[in-house]
Amino acid sequence: MSTRKASLTEKQAKNGTSKYVLERCASINEYYDIAFKxxxxxxxxxxxxxxxxxxxxxxxxxxxxxxxxxxDFRIWDTAGQERFRxxxxxxxxxxxxxxxxxxxxxKPSFDNIRAWLTEIHEHAQxxxxxxxxxxxxxxxxxxxxxxxxxxxxxxxxxxxxMETSAKTGVNVDLAFQAIxxxxxxxxxxxxxxxxxxxxxxxxxxxHKTGCCGP
Ligand SMILES: Nc1nc2c(ncn2[C@@H]2O[C@H](COP(=O)(O)OP(=O)(O)OP(=O)(O)O)[C@@H](O)[C@H]2O)c(=O)[nH]1
Numbered sequence: 001m002s003t004r005k006a007s008l009t010e011k012q013a014k015n016g017t018s019k020y021v022l023e024r025c026a027s028i029n030e031y032y033d034i035a036f037k038x039x040x041x042x043x044x045x046x047x048x049x050x051x052x053x054x055x056x057x058x059x060x061x062x063x064x065x066x067x068x069x070x071x072d073f074r075i076w077d078t079a080g081q082e083r084f085r086x087x088x089x090x091x092x093x094x095x096x097x098x099x100x101x102x103x104x105x106x107k108p109s110f111d112n113i114r115a116w117l118t119e120i121h122e123h124a125q126x127x128x129x130x131x132x133x134x135x136x137x138x139x140x141x142x143x144x145x146x147x148x149x150x151x152x153x154x155x156x157x158x159x160x161x162m163e164t165s166a167k168t169g170v171n172v173d174l175a176f177q178a179i180x181x182x183x184x185x186x187x188x189x190x191x192x193x194x195x196x197x198x199x200x201x202x203x204x205x206x207h208k209t210g211c212c213g214p
Contacts, residue, residue: 042101050166092123137163
């Protein structure tokens, strides 16, 4: 089952909706015991589509991660523009995980994170896994949002955080892997098994790979 490839089967990028649906070639039920719906959210132009494409062209197509954990992801890339917000809400309800992005070179995109989190709490499942990502970490010269500010906000809301670059690939796989492991543990955890600590996992992997520079 590890030889199957994912393909981007729907693209409406340039008509303003920028929605990709990452879809498996065959019915997931034929191959997987568990399937999760993961969504990318955040203001327009923060890099949601690029992050998904980076992941899909890297670890995802390589197949290792998916094959190892035996989980299929369906990842929904949403439109960041306000006018599509009501459409986006409709998809929150059954998402198991949300990757919420801002752009480290855009203060407004960071300031809007609180509004996004309010919306998420209104529309998403109560136990949805949320991760905050400060994208475009390669653009050091244009940075206007400090790493500490991202960390502080994430801590306030109790969600994991990391800075990513869809351009260089920094932390992209780690973000998806951490989400995948958390979801898998939730779905398969035995009563006496310790809870998966996503924050600890991220910190340990960052240090192991030395992955967190721009
Ligand atoms: N330098 C750099 N540029 C990036 C990165 N990620 C995205 N970009 C650029 O940012 C712009 C917007 O990226 P998209 O991925 O289309 O943004 P989006 O969040 O999907 O935007 P909407 O579809 O409007 O919601 C593009 O010009 C990308 O090339 C990154 O990590 N580093």
